[in-house]
Amino acid sequence: MSDRVSAQARSEKFGQSEGEGIIRCDACPVLCRIRPGRAGACSRYANEDGRLVRTDPALALARTVESGGPVVAFADGAWDGKVLDPSRAFVTGVGAGTTYPDYKPAPFIVGATHDGVDTVTVVTEGIFSYCGVKVKIDTDRHLGPEAAPVRAKGEQVGHVTTAEYGSQMLSLGGVRHLTGGNKKEGNVTCETLLALCAAEPVTLTIDGGHEVVVQAGRAPIVDGTPERRMRVGCGSATVGIFAQQWLGHADEVIVVDDHITGVLSEHQAGKVLGMKPTGIRVRGRRSTPGRYFQVAQPGLGWGGTDITDPLAVIESIDAKVAWPGLRLLMTSTTGEDALWCVLDAALRPVPAEMPAAVRAVVERIGENCEPSLCTVLFMAGAGGSLRAGVTENPVLLTRAVAAGEVRVTMGGAPAYLWPGGGITVMADVLRFPGNAFGYVPTPALVAPIEFTLPRALYAKLGGHMDEIVPVEELLRGLGDQLRVEGWIPGNPWPFARP
Structure with a gap:
C-alpha cells in the first residue's frame, strides 16, 4: 500500500492527535475531539485505534470499455484493485473527506492519461454553507402565494418563487436559513436539504397555501392527493x-x-x-x-x-x-x-x-400532458476556501472554470455553472451516486466536487503538483477504503474531449 494514500496518511491529513488516543478532527470548524471507538458529531469520521478514518469508503465510478455502457456490479466484499482498468475509473468526491482548513491540498489529486492527454482531477468533499435546492413541481395546482414562506416541521426553510410554465417553483435552504436564524431553524433546514438531496420524501407546508410532499423523481402529493398530470399548456x-x-x-x-x-x-x-x-x-x-x-x-x-x-x-x-x-x-x-x-x-x-x-x-x-414530477436541483457556491485545496492562487481556478478550461462535476454528475463571479454550480440530485451528501453540525451540507483539467494547465494555475498521485497507485493504495460502482447512465464521461 502506498504511503501517500494509506489509512495512516489520510489520518494525518485530516486530524491531529491530542494524546490518550484522542484525535481532534479538523474536517470542519466544529473540531470534534473523538475518543477511540467513537465517531464525531457528523458520524462521517471516527477514531479507529488512534487513527481518524472515514466511516464510509471513498467511491470510484467505473464504466465499461464501450463508452457510456453499463458496468457489471462488483462483488460486495473488499476489492483488491485488480479488476478495474484505471483508464475506466473516475475517483469521485463521495467519501473522499475534506481538508479543513483548506490551505491543505485536497484529499485526492489524481493523475491519469486519457486519449493521450495527461490530466489531473482534484477530488474533495466541499463544506457548503452557501447551498440549497431549487425544486420544480410539475402541477397547475396553487401551492401558495409567490414569496410565501415554506416550512418543514414548523420552521421556515425557504420560500415560493416565480412559477414557470406548468410548474410551481420553490427555493429552499440557503445560508440565511442554515446559519442566519435560530439553531432549530438551521438544523431543520439542514435535515430537509439532506433528505431532498437523497431523493427522500419531505413534507412541506406553505403559509397561506397548502401542504405538499416533495420527492425527487416522484409526483407531488398536494393536501394528501397525488398529482397526475402537468398541464398541456395554458x-x-x-x-x-x-x-x-x-x-x-x-x-x-x-x-x-x-x-x-x-x-x-x-x-x-x-x-x-x-x-x-x-x-x-x-x-x-x-x-x-x-x-x-x-x-x-x-x-x-x-x-x-x-x-x-x-x-x-x-x-x-x-x-x-x-x-x-x-x-x-x-x-x-x-x-x-x-x-x-x-x-x-x-x-x-x-x-x-x-x-x-x-x-x-x-x-x-x-x-399530451406529461406526468407530474418533482425535480430537485442542488445548488452551491464553491467560490470560497475549498479552492485553496486545488491551487495556491484560487482566483486562477475560478477564471479557468469560468473559461471552460476546467470541468466541474459533483460525484461524477454534470454540474451547470452559473455565469458571473465565483464558482456557483447546480446539479440534478438524481444524477448523483447514492449517499453522496453529508453534513457538518455548523450546520452545513457536505457534497462531492471534482475539478478535472490538463496537467499542464494545473501546473500553470499553481496547483499542488507534489500531491498528484497516479490513479493506479490511488486505487490500489486505498484497498478496503474504496468502493467501486458502475458509471451512472446518461452522465457524460468527465475525461471526454469537448
Whole structure:
C-alpha cells in the first residue's frame, strides 16, 4: 500500500492527535475531539485505534470499455484493485473527506492519461454553507402565494418563487436559513436539504397555501392527493392546439386556467377556422381576443383555480348572439375536469352527455400532458476556501472554470455553472451516486466536487503538483477504503474531449 494514500496518511491529513488516543478532527470548524471507538458529531469520521478514518469508503465510478455502457456490479466484499482498468475509473468526491482548513491540498489529486492527454482531477468533499435546492413541481395546482414562506416541521426553510410554465417553483435552504436564524431553524433546514438531496420524501407546508410532499423523481402529493398530470399548456395554448379537432363538434370551448383562460370562438384560432361568435362572456380581465386573466382565484380546482363549478366563470350570455342548442364544452388544462352543456330555450347551459368525438379530444388533452414530477436541483457556491485545496492562487481556478478550461462535476454528475463571479454550480440530485451528501453540525451540507483539467494547465494555475498521485497507485493504495460502482447512465464521461 502506498504511503501517500494509506489509512495512516489520510489520518494525518485530516486530524491531529491530542494524546490518550484522542484525535481532534479538523474536517470542519466544529473540531470534534473523538475518543477511540467513537465517531464525531457528523458520524462521517471516527477514531479507529488512534487513527481518524472515514466511516464510509471513498467511491470510484467505473464504466465499461464501450463508452457510456453499463458496468457489471462488483462483488460486495473488499476489492483488491485488480479488476478495474484505471483508464475506466473516475475517483469521485463521495467519501473522499475534506481538508479543513483548506490551505491543505485536497484529499485526492489524481493523475491519469486519457486519449493521450495527461490530466489531473482534484477530488474533495466541499463544506457548503452557501447551498440549497431549487425544486420544480410539475402541477397547475396553487401551492401558495409567490414569496410565501415554506416550512418543514414548523420552521421556515425557504420560500415560493416565480412559477414557470406548468410548474410551481420553490427555493429552499440557503445560508440565511442554515446559519442566519435560530439553531432549530438551521438544523431543520439542514435535515430537509439532506433528505431532498437523497431523493427522500419531505413534507412541506406553505403559509397561506397548502401542504405538499416533495420527492425527487416522484409526483407531488398536494393536501394528501397525488398529482397526475402537468398541464398541456395554458388555456389559450390548449385552444390553439386543439381548435381544429373541436371544429364541427362544439360551438364554444372554454378552457379554464389560473393564468390565461381561453375562449375558442373569440380566440384567433377560432377566427381563422371561421367560427361564429357565441355571445358567451367569461369573467376576468380580457387580455387579447379569446384570452382572459384572473377569471378566479388560485386554488386546487379546475386549471389551478379555486373553481369547482366551471359555469361560475361565465359572466353573461348575450341573447342577441347565442342560440338554443348551442354546444358548449368546458375543460381544464389537463383534461382531468370536463363538462359538456347544451343551451336550452332560455339560453341556460344544461349538462348533457358528452359526444364521443368531443370526449376523444378531451382525452387527447390528457394524453399530451406529461406526468407530474418533482425535480430537485442542488445548488452551491464553491467560490470560497475549498479552492485553496486545488491551487495556491484560487482566483486562477475560478477564471479557468469560468473559461471552460476546467470541468466541474459533483460525484461524477454534470454540474451547470452559473455565469458571473465565483464558482456557483447546480446539479440534478438524481444524477448523483447514492449517499453522496453529508453534513457538518455548523450546520452545513457536505457534497462531492471534482475539478478535472490538463496537467499542464494545473501546473500553470499553481496547483499542488507534489500531491498528484497516479490513479493506479490511488486505487490500489486505498484497498478496503474504496468502493467501486458502475458509471451512472446518461452522465457524460468527465475525461471526454469537448
